[in-house]
Amino acid sequence: MIAASFAVAGVAIAVLVVVLAAATVVRRWYRGHQERRLARIVEPLRQVLIRLVTDPTGDDPSLEHQRLVATPPRTWRALEPTVLDLLRKVRGESRQRLVDLVVAQGTVERMRRRSRGVGAVRRAHAAELLGLLGQVESRDDLVRLLEDRDPEVRLVAARALGELGDPTAAEPLLQALVRERSVPLRVVARSLARLGPATAPALVGGLASRNALERAVCAEISGLLGVTAAQAALLDVMETEHDDDVRIRAARALGRIGLPSALGALVRATDSSQPVPLRAVAARALGDLGGPGPVDFLEVLLADPNHKVSTNAGQSLSRVGAAGQDRLRRLARQPGDAGDCAREALAIYAVTHGLAAEASAPLATTPPAQRSGSRVAGTSRGGTAAEVGAQ
Amino acid sequence: MPTVLVADDDPDIRELVELKLSSAGYDVLTVADGRAALDALLTRPLDLAVLDVMMPVLSGTDVLRALRERASDGASVVWPTKVILLTAKAQEADVEAGFALGADDYVVKPFSPRELLSRVQAVLGRGAV
Numbered sequence: 096m097i098a099a100s101f102a103v104a105g106v107a108i109a110v111l112v113v114v115l116a117a118a119t120v121v122r123r124w125y126r127g128h129q130e131r132r133l134a135r136i137v138e139p140l141r142q143v144l145i146r147l148v149t150d151p152t153g154d155d156p157s158l159e160h161q162r163l164v165a166t167p168p169r170t171w172r173a174l175e176p177t178v179l180d181l182l183r184k185v186r187g188e189s190r191q192r193l194v195d196l197v198v199a200q201g202t203v204e205r206m207r208r209r210s211r212g213v214g215a216v217r218r219a220h221a222a223e224l225l226g227l228l229g230q231v232e233s234r235d236d237l238v239r240l241l242e243d244r245d246p247e248v249r250l251v252a253a254r255a256l257g258e259l260g261d262p263t264a265a266e267p268l269l270q271a272l273v274r275e276r277s278v279p280l281r282v283v284a285r286s287l288a289r290l291g292p293a294t295a296p297a298l299v300g301g302l303a304s305r306n307a308l309e310r311a312v313c314a315e316i317s318g319l320l321g322v323t324a325a326q327a328a329l330l331d332v333m334e335t336e337h338d339d340d341v342r343i344r345a346a347r348a349l350g351r352i353g354l355p356s357a358l359g360a361l362v363r364a365t366d367s368s369q370p371v372p373l374r375a376v377a378a379r380a381l382g383d384l385g386g387p388g389p390v391d392f393l394e395v396l397l398a399d400p401n402h403k404v405s406t407n408a409g410q411s412l413s414r415v416g417a418a419g420q421d422r423l424r425r426l427a428r429q430p431g432d433a434g435d436c437a438r439e440a441l442a443i444y445a446v447t448h449g450l451a452a453e454a455s456a457p458l459a460t461t462p463p464a465q466r467s468g469s470r471v472a473g474t475s476r477g478g479t480a481a482e483v484g485a486q
Numbered sequence: 487m488p489t490v491l492v493a494d495d496d497p498d499i500r501e502l503v504e505l506k507l508s509s510a511g512y513d514v515l516t517v518a519d520g521r522a523a524l525d526a527l528l529t530r531p532l533d534l535a536v537l538d539v540m541m542p543v544l545s546g547t548d549v550l551r552a553l554r555e556r557a558s559d560g561a562s563v564v565w566p567t568k569v570i571l572l573t574a575k576a577q578e579a580d581v582e583a584g585f586a587l588g589a590d591d592y593v594v595k596p597f598s599p600r601e602l603l604s605r606v607q608a609v610l611g612r613g614a615v
Contacts (some may be wrong), residue, residue, distance in 0.1 A: 136534060144500050145498070145502055145505055148502055148599065149502055149505045149506040149509070149599050150599075150600075165581065177498075180498065181498055182598050183596060183599075184496070184498060184499060184502075185502070185596050185597060185598065185599065186596045186597060186598050187598030187599075187600060187601065188598065188600055189598060189599050189600070190596070190598075
């Protein structure tokens, strides 16, 4: 009885294995068959598509456009991935022709509907395509998706808003940073940067936000985009802000924007009473400002007991122009920490600008034992500039 | 008319560039990898090569390096082929490295076929002057 039961179970398992194997084979064959069938359908239209994109005759490409717009829905569904793939590869007039085609085929409307669908993957896919197609009417759908329950969908929507290029998306993007269903900082920052300087009003407004993260992002992006309209708000941040991270980003931004009116605020930020990371960034930002204005202040910082501050001051002096370079050369002849730092800055400048011969003149060196204890261990400032450069 | 080699592993890009250039009157030869590109460049006189950077077997920069090294060693017969790098690598350092290797121009993907044609015409025109 038991043996018979085992035999039946064995046969059942064998049958199951055979059925599963057959199903796998059939499924693979069917998939291959479908792919070949789709390729057969798509190939002639792909040639038309390539002609539409390249416009080889220079004539109005409406013939190709009309032919592709007239493709029946089933055929279009087979062709659509190829069209979207091509969209990622070209720009300018060629891209616009593809966008016109996709819009005429109703893909944008379909994606907008899909963005309200049930599955998160479908909503994310819709958001991605809406960003790729860059139609301003998709903005509200993408803004709505910034509050989606699925974090991946929110992330894709934030990225898509950056692609869309509508600066009015800046404000919802900033809000997405601070709400409970948030979007990662780096994604928002990248999208804001893509939107460009037209986001200035939102960035200036964001600098007065009650949320420190939002203020920090607005400061950073203002600098990256060189938003001169944010200068006054950034100067205000330097004087009144309590959060060190926000002040650090504001200092960096003021340097990048490069307006001379930032000099006073940046010099004050290098004061020894300020946190070291802020002082170091401010020393670098003074170099970004350029011109002779920061030279005297940077010279003082060259002897700073903090390695990061003095190194940044030296490199800033090498970048501000002729006045800074002259000052470095004069200081490089002197012994002591400031002299070491000046030689290091000149050596780095020489190496990065292919001027090694000029910088390798014999220099007065400070014996290692006499160097400031607060320097980073293993950082030698002695020897010739060439030696320093070789390190 | 000048002969142009187009090397890209993406068939869409190959066909697109081929059609754009051939419709402007150029003779166009296409290959799908770096090895085939280098073979083509070393076996026949070509006026210009449009090279993708990230290709199988040999990258576009490897092809360019090999081409320029052979041209400078004087031992091999190498035609003075102009090179345009067509690549998704858009960082400053990438562009700088491309020109340092001896590229005549650098076009970043996604690209405008119309702009590429203008650049091809400019690079070949420069050679003629």
